[in-house]
Amino acid sequence: MIAQLTGIIVEKIPPEIVLDVGGVGYEIQLPMTSFYQLPDIAMQVTLYTHFVVREDAQLLFGFVDRVERTLFRVLIKANGVGPKLACTILSGMSANQFVSAVMHEDITALVKMPGVGKKTAERLVVELKDKLNDLETLPNLSIHKPMATGGSESQLLVAKVSAIDEAVSALIALGYKRNQAETAVRKIASEDASSEKLIRDSLKSMV
Structure with a gap:
């Protein structure tokens, strides 16, 4: 079991x-609540991990x-x-929000997650x-706010398109349908928005 990586x-x-x-590159999937808190590329980070072995794949999930x-x-x-649905749920809700939804039996909040129907909720x-009642009180998760960068008008346009495409791809990977992802992203897209934002x-707009 790979429990932690730095x-x-x-x-x-x-x-x-x-x-x-x-010197070994590990491909790691994170819930977006953890992804937001990552440092920039070329920076060091320590992640708590969960290793999943299946017949057709070996998957590594990371958490801050x-x-x-x-x-x-x-x-x-x-x-x-x-694992994929669990990751999707933790991308759309913070740990505290999910625990609160379960403890208060808030089915409406849970079914807003892709892949979570009423019966699943x-x-x-x-x-x-x-099980959640037995856990210790969960701390609020802080959200890293990406810094906007400068550049020429053409560079900003390319960055905007790239950020939109990247955001749409991420939402699809999390289980949302393409038209739902594209509509949500383009609705809130702005010139200086990073893909993470x-x-x-x-x-937020879909939950």
Whole structure:
């Protein structure tokens, strides 16, 4: 089991990064709540990880703190919830928001996540309420706000298009339909918005 990795970020394509650990590049998928908090490329970071081995793939999921990883592990033990859906849920809700939705049996909030229908939401409440009640109080997750960068008008246009495409791709990877992702991103797109900001604001608008 790979429980923790410390290395240099060499690539960031939300919701995934490539982390260089001693010359070996690890491809890691993160919930967007963790992705927002990553430092810039070429900076060092320590991630708590969960390694998933399947017949057709080996997947590595990363988290900036133990709380989110613990919640991820609780989620994937629920009936019908795999790692991808767990990652999607934690991208659309902070740990505290998810715990609050389950504890207050807020089915409406849960079904707004892609892949979570009414039956799945009801099952999450039934299966996880007692387990989450046993966890320690979850701290609020801080959200990193990307810095806007300068540049010529043409450079900004290219950056905007790139950021929009990247944001749409990230939302699709998280389980949203393409038309839903494109509509949400373009609705809030602005000249100086980074892909991370577009993803964060799009997720907020859909939940």
